Amino acid sequence: MDNNKIVEMFEDIADLLEVKGETVFVIRAYRNAARAIDKYPKQLSNMLLEGQDFRIIPGIGEAISDKALELVSTGRLQYYDSLIAEFPSGILEIMQISGIGPKTTKRLWNELNVTSLSKLEESLDNGSFISLSGMGKKTSDNIRLQLQFQRDIGDSIPLHVARPLAGMMVDFLKANCSVAENIMWVGGIRRFEESVKEIKLICTSSNPESVVTVFLSMPEIRDAISTDTHEVSAYMDQGIKVSLQIVDEAYIGSYLQYFTGSTQHNIQLRNHAASLGFTLNEQGLTRMDSGEYESVTNEYDLYTSLGLQYIPPELRQGSGEILASMGNSIPNLVRIADLKGDLHDHTNWSDGRDSMEDMVHAAFQKNFQYLAITDHSSGRGIANGLSVDRLAKHVKKINDLDKKYPSMMVLSGTEMDIRSDGSLDYSDDVIESIDWVIASIHSAMGQDSKTMTERIQRAMNNPNVDVLGHLSTRLLGTRKPIEADFEFLFKAAADTGTALEINASPERLDLKDSHIKLARELGVPLVISSDAHSTEGIENLEFGVGIARRGWCEARHIVNSLPRNLFLQYLKTDKSERTRFFAGLV
DNA sequence: GCCGTTTTCGGCCCGACTGTTTTCAGTCG
Numbered sequence: 001m002d003n004n005k006i007v008e009m010f011e012d013i014a015d016l017l018e019v020k021g022e023t024v025f026v027i028r029a030y031r032n033a034a035r036a037i038d039k040y041p042k043q044l045s046n047m048l049l050e051g052q053d054f055r056i057i058p059g060i061g062e063a064i065s066d067k068a069l070e071l072v073s074t075g076r077l078q079y080y081d082s083l084i085a086e087f088p089s090g091i092l093e094i095m096q097i098s099g100i101g102p103k104t105t106k107r108l109w110n111e112l113n114v115t116s117l118s119k120l121e122e123s124l125d126n127g128s129f130i131s132l133s134g135m136g137k138k139t140s141d142n143i144r145l146q147l148q149f150q151r152d153i154g155d156s157i158p159l160h161v162a163r164p165l166a167g168m169m170v171d172f173l174k175a176n177c178s179v180a181e182n183i184m185w186v187g188g189i190r191r192f193e194e195s196v197k198e199i200k201l202i203c204t205s206s207n208p209e210s211v212v213t214v215f216l217s218m219p220e221i222r223d224a225i226s227t228d229t230h231e232v233s234a235y236m237d238q239g240i241k242v243s244l245q246i247v248d249e250a251y252i253g254s255y256l257q258y259f260t261g262s263t264q265h266n267i268q269l270r271n272h273a274a275s276l277g278f279t280l281n282e283q284g285l286t287r288m289d290s291g292e293y294e295s296v297t298n299e300y301d302l303y304t305s306l307g308l309q310y311i312p313p314e315l316r317q318g319s320g321e322i323l324a325s326m327g328n329s330i331p332n333l334v335r336i337a338d339l340k341g342d343l344h345d346h347t348n349w350s351d352g353r354d355s356m357e358d359m360v361h362a363a364f365q366k367n368f369q370y371l372a373i374t375d376h377s378s379g380r381g382i383a384n385g386l387s388v389d390r391l392a393k394h395v396k397k398i399n400d401l402d403k404k405y406p407s408m409m410v411l412s413g414t415e416m417d418i419r420s421d422g423s424l425d426y427s428d429d430v431i432e433s434i435d436w437v438i439a440s441i442h443s444a445m446g447q448d449s450k451t452m453t454e455r456i457q458r459a460m461n462n463p464n465v466d467v468l469g470h471l472s473t474r475l476l477g478t479r480k481p482i483e484a485d486f487e488f489l490f491k492a493a494a495d496t497g498t499a500l501e502i503n504a505s506p507e508r509l510d511l512k513d514s515h516i517k518l519a520r521e522l523g524v525p526l527v528i529s530s531d532a533h534s535t536e537g538i539e540n541l542e543f544g545v546g547i548a549r550r551g552w553c554e555a556r557h558i559v560n561s562l563p564r565n566l567f568l569q570y571l572k573t574d575k576s577e578r579t580r581f582f583a584g585l586v
Numbered sequence: 587g588c589c590g591t592t593t594t595c596g597g598c599c600c601g602a603c604t605g606t607t608t609t610c611a612g613t614c615g
Contacts, residue, residue, distance in 0.1 A: 025598060029587035061588045099604095101613050136606060384599095420603070442615065443602055 010034035018102035032059040039353040090116030156195040160506030177214040179207040186259040192546040198241035208246040253298040254284040264318025314549040338555040341370035344529030350375035353534040362535035369564040372436040374413035377425035411435035420444035422458030431464040440469030449483040460498040470503040470510040490519045497578035499525040504544025516551025
């Protein structure tokens with residue numbers, strides 16, 4: 001059993017104990033333990049093999065260590081089984097709804113017999129929810145919105161879950177199926193969609209039947225849905241659907257194009273082909289007049305055969321890419337290698353896992369030219385945010401590290417809260433001396449659009465705020481984005497010289513692709529940031545680059561693609577002049 | 587349930603925000 005699953009179970013235990021009314025400190029102990037394991041760099045299963053005691057992890061004592069040991073060695077936990085048996089099966093689901101905590105969950109269960117999401121909806125419809133004391137119309141409306149949000153997400157799989165699974169399967173087939181070749185992931189994963197309905201793979205093979213057999217033997221596969229000589233689909237453990245197409249090598253290029261999609265892109269591409277007198281299908285191009293088949297050996301050739309510039313998968317959204325391609329104006333999309341630094345990184349001074357030294361060293365090893373250490377401000381009590389006093393010590397330590405790494409610029413930074421009224425967590429005289437100031441929303445996310453827009457605009461008007469962090473505050477599959485007039489805000493960002501962050505944390509991907517494209521068109525300087533909370537978190541920049549590519553970004557649109565000297569000039573430029581300065585660098 | 591130690595039990599994070607009520611409880615991060 002891997003750490004993620006153990007973390008999940010301890011969190012469930014904490015939730016259930018909360019409903020049960022257990023002492024708050026016991027509950028906290030389970031939550032702390034879950035968090036500690038989540039942040040711990042080693043798998044407990046490996047620790048067990050090496051004979052290491054789980055209690056060396058801070059927050060794990062005797063009782064929880066025993067439970068973790070039982071989980072790792074047997075895959076089950078008796079305590080968990082008997083605890084969960086005390087509750088109706090839907091209770092955890094109900095508590096996952098934002099706005100419903102343990103107290104409300106318990107009351108819904110005891111007073112209304114609400115034990116599932118469908119019964120919750122019923123209670124909203126028939127008014128019994130609102131009849132509970134303390135529950136008014138606004139609460140009722142909010143819960144209804146949350147339910148709708150959950151339903152909209154449905155069975156989609158977030159990219160950061162789907163991509164590693166797809167990678168694992170490709171690796172498995174490469175290692176265990178010598179007759180399978182050209183194994184690739186396609187579909188939404190290849191287009192870098194933020195979530196996908198299923199994991200799609202393709203390959204070629206001289207022996208498709210045996211590929212199907214090996215595919216179904218993968219340990220993650222639970223139930224086969226359908227099998228054919230050239231196609232197999234199945235469900236994985238968490239109900240995730242996965243399919244594999246085995247195609248003829250002669251057609252691999254056109255099949256790759258076809259299965260990569262999107263549907264809209266493929267329709268438009270076929271229409272374009274038809275306008276040139278071709279029929280386009282999975283097996284390539286055929287001349288309409290003569291019926292002559294045109295051989296296409298790879299995907300690149302397919303596009304060029306149609307007189308088109310190659311269109312990278314991320315742009316295949318059916319939103320103008322074919323027209324751009326015809327005009328030879330497909331952007332030269334930003335690549336991970338273009339990034340020269342990272343400007344949003346946490347350390348164990350606030351809620352990060354690793355020390356400042358470790359984070360700086362990790363950035364140094366990646367040959368970054370600059371790095372901003374941006375721990376949370378004091379408003380984030382839970383995240384161990386920095387008081388003004390601690391911030392001063394923080395800055396001093398950063399400056400010391402900066403001297404230790406002459407090849408890299410280590411910038412003092414902060415991720416500072418934008419309060420509900422648009423005021424900021426630190427006063428101007430405090431942030432004036434900070435090199436890189438991120439302002440982010442972490443509270444009061446449910447404000448109406450007008451209030452929210454004014455709140456953010458007020459923060460942007462501060463001359464010391466360099467960038468807005470994860471503007472929409474969404475968490476994929478978990479939390480809805482804020483309501484605001486984004487176009488107005490993007491224009492205001494360009495006007496005030498406030499950069500906007502493309503937050504690469506896979507749970508966020510915020511801004512989203514369409515917003516990136518709009519902000520880019522409006523000339524807003526954009527920053528791709530990892531928002532790393534550990535040294536490994538820096539790797540997430542790859543996700544930020546992927547989503548930026550979907551937003552049609554080139555390196556010239558990304559502030560942290562600037563080499564050190566130019567980035568320094570950008571920083572020294574008065575904020576009101578930065579948009580113009582940045583645009584002039586091309 | 588964990589931790590630190592005052593080695594046997596007391597202290598453990600808390601401020602912002604919302605909705606409801608009208609002084610506060612519940613939720614969130």
